[in-house]
Amino acid sequence: MRYLAALFLMSFPVLEVAAGQPVGIDSCRAMALRNNKQMSISEVKQDMARNIRKSARTKYLPGIHAFGSYMYTSREISLLNGDQKSALSNIGTTAANGINSALQNAGASLTPEQLAAINGQLGALGTSIEQIAGGFNEHINSAAAMLNAGGRSLVDAFRTDTRNIFAGSVIVTQPIYMGGSIKAVNRMADIGERMAAGTAEAVRQQTIYDTDKAYWTVVSLKHKKKLAESYLALIKKLRGDVYKMIAEGVATRAEGLGVDVKVNEAEMTLLQVNDGLTLSRMLLCQQCGLPVDTELITDDEDKDKIVPVAVPVEATAVKTAADNRPEIHVLQAMADMSKQAVNLLKAGNLPKIGLTGGYTVTNPNVYDGYQKKFGGVWNVGVLVSIPVWNWGDVAYKVRAAKGASAIAALEVAEAREKIELQASQSAFKVGEASKRLTLADSNVKRAEENLRSAEVGFREGVMPATTVMEAQTAWLQARSQKIDAEIDIRLSDVNMRKALGTLEQ
Structure with a gap:
């Protein structure tokens, strides 16, 4: 039942899209996280790290090995000449x-x-x-x-008749002291698991960021498409009025040609916006794991206004951004891994002690005279290995590993500085986007008033068509800038939360 429920949940967004219902940004994020290949790879890597950690734990436990052998020789051993x-x-x-x-x-x-x-x-x-x-x-x-x-x-x-020799043994080994190598390997396995988790979190946040960017790009282009259609309707209406005035002899042929050029430009702009919107939908479908030809309709593209999100950024959040970033967690894990690598290499110069025991059988055997049958013996012992001289090989490797550890520590420090700078820049961009939106609102109001005045003057015959076209172009630019400002606030907010390491689904 659990697997059936999972399959149902995976297929639900597709059914929703197929039904033509608008899809919100949260649904797009969920589909992207569920179908993203890099997320699947990260999950597999986490599972691998868990298994490696479990494998490292077994190094503390005794090992049991069974051996068997048979050997045929052309001559037998002779005790008498x-x-x-x-x-x-x-x-x-x-x-x-x-x-x-x-x-x-x-x-x-x-x-x-x-x-x-x-x-x-x-x-x-x-x-x-x-x-x-x-x-x-x-x-x-x-x-x-x-x-x-x-x-x-x-x-x-x-x-002796030793031409046919059979032997078998069962050996149990229990490490007692391995110079700290087993402890270092287990710590490295723990760090590897932590590194895999940090990498998965980084991939998750990047997936959410890319999905949000694709989503708001679709929304932006859809609003610009509506704007381009409105502009095309305005310029076509102006062309009709100009041609009526040409027919009445109050406008020149040149004015008509100028309006025709503007109409062509508006149609070309609409065509480009449509093409960009189609490509953007394809990208969003790919991010969500859907077929690229799916007619994915976003929840915000048909709204009259894109509601911006204003998130105040505290100074303390910028200072602590590095502690929340998964990239820092991965780099710190790599630095810790290099330290454990030093400890692992140091174990090469330390003694190793192990306990061994087992049972061995041979045929022929000499445990009760010389007999052509299987006979066995129990054994137990302690194995001690003490490195005496290796020409400084281990020392050189330890020095090299310490150098790598120092480099890793410097990379962590450098990454912290860059993350703090990135967080500060992202917070600044959020404030800058809010200011641009305020200016864009003001420009839209002025452009609409300018366009209204130009249209009134044109109808009354006191303003030429070129003035109306200029007012329409200014209106188009102001509305387009407002759309960009609204989308920029959304994207800068996502970028800021990603920089702070707080981007959640």
Whole structure:
């Protein structure tokens, strides 16, 4: 329902214009603010600034990251070299050969006479010993085979098979002290949001100002069109009277040609006013977000008199104009932003402390021997980073940022001076416009009286047609100046409120 209501409100001004009803200046302002593309851009920028500010707040919070990896290698890691593998695989054979070699060396140390004497003495016992020795050799060979198998199993146990490696981890990081960089980033985000709001307000006031200017231009040209039509009617009436007098022989052909020239000039003026009015309506329609061919009728164009607005300007309002101007707010925000940029750069020379923790799993793992399955371990620690030497890089950047901050401060001071001057000039123009309107009223009264006297004298035959044409021209100029003075009061009032930063819808 809320969206339907919004759509209805957006379409209401169009329906009102389509119905041919006059549109007041407040309605034009509302349509302009609703349909202005720059206003839409400003709203998007404000939304962006809000999201950036929210993003900056998250820097205070812990971050959680999960990682996973797989790696295949062409060769596996070997904890034993080739000689060690061969020695372990033949450890039984080596031992048996050693024993046999020792027995053979012991037998070789006896002489044949000694061996014969021993055999003679042992007799049947010797035969038994030989049988026992044959069985001993069989046990040695069996033990050698068992040792060889054990060695080979040991070699297999030391095999890593690291050609396929899987790893994964979850890491939690919590910043404790970042040298003030997080605080500076958050302040910059707040300033950015304030800057976006100031820019949007500046666009809003400029939109209202441009709409008012287009609106009162249409009103001015419409009144001048009526004035041009009245003047054309007067000059045509004079032409008819002159041609009647020419026919009666009391006026010359030259007077008739002079009146014809004035008629042509009046028609040309009316044509120019009509063209200007059409173009001005197109501009106002574009400001209001309407099709340029819309017949937009303003509420003040058909009134007999443009009611001026007299707004007194206080001296204190001029002095405090800079505090109300959105442009100053934007420039001040930029100056504050440059100060925070200095703090952000200074953090490069300060230590940074963070708390880390997480859980890591690997396959294969070595947490309980060497296993070809996933195994994990918890970890927690403190990370400290202390900059020791960077050849003055940070110091140079800080100095440059301080220079930019000083420039921004000077620009704010200069803008304040210019705004105060602009406000003073706008207040002066308001008073000047009021004076011009007073003089224009007086001139209109004199011109109307002069025209009345000239027309009476022309009808009585005591004044020539040229005098009447001069009086009509003076009347046209006086009325045109009065219209300009009335419109100028309206525009100077809008310009003054814009200069004071108090231009509201």
